[in-house]
Amino acid sequence: MKAKKALSRFLRWETMLIVLLVVLWLVFDAKDASLQAARIAKGRRATDIFNFTNMLNGMGPYLLYSFMALGMSLILGMGDIDISVGAIAALSASVMGTVYGPFKKAMSPGLALALALLCCVMTGAACGFLNGFLVTRFRELFPMIITLGTQLFYRGFCYLLLGGDTLQYKDDAAWAGLKKLYSGSVSIGGLSVPTMLIWFLLLALMFFVFLHLTTGGRRLFAIGTNRVTARYSGIRVDSFELCMFVICGVTAALSSMFYVGSVSATVRADAMTGYEMYAIAVAVLGGFSTGGGKGNIVGVVLSVIIFGVMKKGLGTVFGLPDSTVNLAVGLVLIASSVLPNLLEDLSNWRRVRRQHAEAKLS
Amino acid sequence: MKRDISEKTRQKDSFSLLSYVIEHREIPLLGVLAVLLAGVSIAVPGYFTGNYMNILKNCSMNLVLASGMLCVLLIGSIDISVAAVLELAAAIAGVLMRDGKIHTMIGMFAVGIGVGALIGFINGSIMSFGRVLPIIVTLGMTYLARALIPMDFILGMNKIARIDLTEYFKEFILHEYLGIPVIVYIAGAVAILMGLFLRYTRVGRSIYATGSNEEAARMRGVKVKWIKVLAHVICGALAGMAGIMRLGYYNAIEKGAANGQEMYVIAACVLGGVSVMGGYGKITGVVIGALMIATIDSAIPQLFMNATMMKEFFKGILILAAILLNVLMQRAANKRNLKGRDI
Numbered sequence: 090m091k092a093k094k095a096l097s098r099f100l101r102w103e104t105m106l107i108v109l110l111v112v113l114w115l116v117f118d119a120k121d122a123s124l125q126a127a128r129i130a131k132g133r134r135a136t137d138i139f140n141f142t143n144m145l146n147g148m149g150p151y152l153l154y155s156f157m158a159l160g161m162s163l164i165l166g167m168g169d170i171d172i173s174v175g176a177i178a179a180l181s182a183s184v185m186g187t188v189y190g191p192f193k194k195a196m197s198p199g200l201a202l203a204l205a206l207l208c209c210v211m212t213g214a215a216c217g218f219l220n221g222f223l224v225t226r227f228r229e230l231f232p233m234i235i236t237l238g239t240q241l242f243y244r245g246f247c248y249l250l251l252g253g254d255t256l257q258y259k260d261d262a263a264w265a266g267l268k269k270l271y272s273g274s275v276s277i278g279g280l281s282v283p284t285m286l287i288w289f290l291l292l293a294l295m296f297f298v299f300l301h302l303t304t305g306g307r308r309l310f311a312i313g314t315n316r317v318t319a320r321y322s323g324i325r326v327d328s329f330e331l332c333m334f335v336i337c338g339v340t341a342a343l344s345s346m347f348y349v350g351s352v353s354a355t356v357r358a359d360a361m362t363g364y365e366m367y368a369i370a371v372a373v374l375g376g377f378s379t380g381g382g383k384g385n386i387v388g389v390v391l392s393v394i395i396f397g398v399m400k401k402g403l404g405t406v407f408g409l410p411d412s413t414v415n416l417a418v419g420l421v422l423i424a425s426s427v428l429p430n431l432l433e434d435l436s437n438w439r440r441v442r443r444q445h446a447e448a449k450l451s
Numbered sequence: 452m453k454r455d456i457s458e459k460t461r462q463k464d465s466f467s468l469l470s471y472v473i474e475h476r477e478i479p480l481l482g483v484l485a486v487l488l489a490g491v492s493i494a495v496p497g498y499f500t501g502n503y504m505n506i507l508k509n510c511s512m513n514l515v516l517a518s519g520m521l522c523v524l525l526i527g528s529i530d531i532s533v534a535a536v537l538e539l540a541a542a543i544a545g546v547l548m549r550d551g552k553i554h555t556m557i558g559m560f561a562v563g564i565g566v567g568a569l570i571g572f573i574n575g576s577i578m579s580f581g582r583v584l585p586i587i588v589t590l591g592m593t594y595l596a597r598a599l600i601p602m603d604f605i606l607g608m609n610k611i612a613r614i615d616l617t618e619y620f621k622e623f624i625l626h627e628y629l630g631i632p633v634i635v636y637i638a639g640a641v642a643i644l645m646g647l648f649l650r651y652t653r654v655g656r657s658i659y660a661t662g663s664n665e666e667a668a669r670m671r672g673v674k675v676k677w678i679k680v681l682a683h684v685i686c687g688a689l690a691g692m693a694g695i696m697r698l699g700y701y702n703a704i705e706k707g708a709a710n711g712q713e714m715y716v717i718a719a720c721v722l723g724g725v726s727v728m729g730g731y732g733k734i735t736g737v738v739i740g741a742l743m744i745a746t747i748d749s750a751i752p753q754l755f756m757n758a759t760m761m762k763e764f765f766k767g768i769l770i771l772a773a774i775l776l777n778v779l780m781q782r783a784a785n786k787r788n789l790k791g792r793d794i
Contacts, residue, residue: 170586229778231727233529233586237714238771245764362710366594369587379584412601419594426588427581 102376102429106391113395117402124406139406142280144398149283149351151397153344155389156289157368158375159296160340162389163333165372166300168313168381169224169232175364176243177216177338178345179357183247185209185349186256186356202267210342216243217338221331240365247358256356267350285347289393292343297386309333313381370422371396379426396421479780480724480739487743491750502749504632508625510745511638512693512700516712517719517737518645519689522682523585524720525649525662527729528578530683532570532589533690534712535596540566541694541704542600545611548620556623563695564688570596571687575680600706610705611698624699634696641689646734658682663730718770719744722777744770 121139157174164171185205192201220239224232274281300306311319312326320326344364349356375392377384396418403409403417516533523530540563547553547562574592578585625632649655660668661678669675698704723740725732747769751762 223775227775227778229727229781230721230774234717234721234727234774237531237717238767238774241711241714241767242764242771243767245767249764363594366590369590373587379587410601412598415594416598419591419598422594423577423583423588423591426583426591427577430582 103385103388103391106374106376106388106395110391110395110398113398113402117398117406120402121406139402144401145286146274146281146283147401148397149285151400152283152285152289152393153348154364154367154371155393156292156340156344156347157337157364158371158389158393159292159386160337161365161368162296162372162375162377162384162386163300163309164232164337165369165377165379166309166313166381166384167330167333168316168379169330169334170369170379171220171236171334171337172233172365173216173220173236173240173243174337174341174368175361175366176240176247177213177341178348178361178364179247179359180216180243180250181209181212181342182345182349182356182360183250183358184212185346187250199266206346209346210339213338213340213342213345214335215338217335217341218331220338221334224334225327225330244358251356251358254357285351288347290390292340293386293390300384300386310382310384313383315382366422367396367418370418370425374421374425378429480722480736480743484739484743484746487746487750491746495750506742506745506749507635508632508700509748510741511634512696513712513715513719513744514638514738514741515641515689515693515696516716517723517741518641518734519686520716520720521645521725521732521734521737522649522658523686524717524725524727525658525729525732526679526682527662527665527727528585528679528682529717529727530571530574530589530686530690531586531713531717532574532592532596533686533693533716534709535593536567536570536687536690537694537697537709537712538704538706539570539596539600539694540564540691541698542611542706544695545616545698545704548616549611554617554619556620559620559695559698560692563691565691567691567694568684568688571684571690572680574687575683578683579676579679597706611703616698616702620699621702624696634700637692637696641692642734642738649734654678654681659730661729715744715770718774721774724777724781743773747773 117139157178161171161174185208188208189201189205192204195201196204216239220232220236223235223239227235274283275287276282300309308319308324308329311322311324312329316326345361348361371392372384372389373379374395375384375386375389377389399417399421400414403414404411516537520530520533543566544553544559544562548559553559553562570592574585574588577583577588581588624634627633628636649658657668657673657678658681660671660673661675665675668678694704697709701708719740720732720737721727721740722743723732723736723738725736725740747766751765751769
């Protein structure tokens, strides 16, 4: 019995994610070592590309969609889906860029930037509210179709605000301060950790507490398991769902802030297309089933790290082009949603066979 | 007593026009389409007479995609990878033509439909046998297809341009017989065949049965899982076919060329009264929905002075509003229906 318990613990999704992470790490490390050996054999200087410090330093760009993934896990946990997060992020960035110019003329740059950031978050919340409102009022259409529609609308709004222009903030002093805040790094115990990772871990901790230690989280999973039962047991399903959509919009706005502040320092109407795909893929790989009612934030954090390692490893160590990396992301998304079902089938089949055997014995 | 019954039947007769309209939701839709066209024609004089062929041409690709989407929606599933499949099929067929491996029209269509059907089969099998939500599978497939296009063995960093295609192919799609381009004939044929298939064949009826009550259909002996796969195969094949049509229409294809098309396809279906829960929907509604989308698409630049940036915005807002309005109308009709039956 004890062995069986250990086996079931081993088969838990988070454990499998850790195993996957270790396997990926070993493969990339071995490939990297062989590359180094080849370089030394040719008489060139060896440069270690793939190691812990490098990975930690270069984590920044892979963390952008992780904020969205946290919001998306709430939505997936309720059995809904939100495809418009990429467009929400682009719209919040566009609003931030549009209001920053007039604000700067009126007041000091620092204050203007702070207000612009506030506008960005407010836009995200407003978009999330619209999504949630439509989803809860129009139950005949699935959340997917509604958010596909609002995505078109938000993206159109970006074009209305910016047209085809690109707003640039390369030599703006206040913006440089923002960049330092987002993409700098702090040294902890001799390692330089990107600040973005710390922001992300803080946010993830908040989500973990909410989802796994409060009644709010219990309600969310109850809604995800069975919406009707949840309603009859006294949960205000509609308003709760609306709140979750607002939170998802805010996380999208947060990741757009990081995108503008740290990675590109530009605002464009077609920025961040396809980020919703990454967000969904990270959340699904993290163990949030798309049917709702299941999931763990620890898994999401692990899968963010796995995605970072995978993209970095495939991109720099194996030197594959970007499209191949995208191929891998698509495959991981499909595989990670098929695998739990197949495992369940297997365990069901084993149980049935055992019961048959027991019936035969008696 | 006898009189009572006859009175009831008479009442029913007088009521029948309204109930007929409620039963056939395409009729009010046709009215909405007429109002839309009339409104735009009044606002922009000479709009309809100058544009009706453009509307038909624009709607034909969308209609072929939407007929496939109808099948998928009828079984209660969804496919958002159609735009990516369209690009992939067009890219593969275009590359084969560029390299001189295919010269004929039929060859092009065979390759396009084959590629689409294969991807549809993969989608359907994962969705049906792996019990994964269709949205996740097709979202992943969108990524896979878009990632395959820039691979070296397909397009590489190039795109298919005008010079890569044969003269005959470029001519054929827009060649006019009796004043109507071939592309419209193709779309019409697909729509009619799809209507006949869904209405009069055993498999077509099984699709409806699976969508409205899967368990009951399984009890009746319908192979539910294979029907689901088949619906996805049809959708993929038609997406591939639309890819070849697009290649002939624009004479060019590259990665991301049809980005966002899936929304217009789904919108055409939803506007046409197809239920996204599955089990209800007709091809006539889809045709009207596709015509509505094409009308909106061609009217906006005329109404707003060719502002391309405004176009995206208003297109998004109009389609969203139309979908929501459609749901509200449906609710009102249902309420009325229930009231008529004293429920």
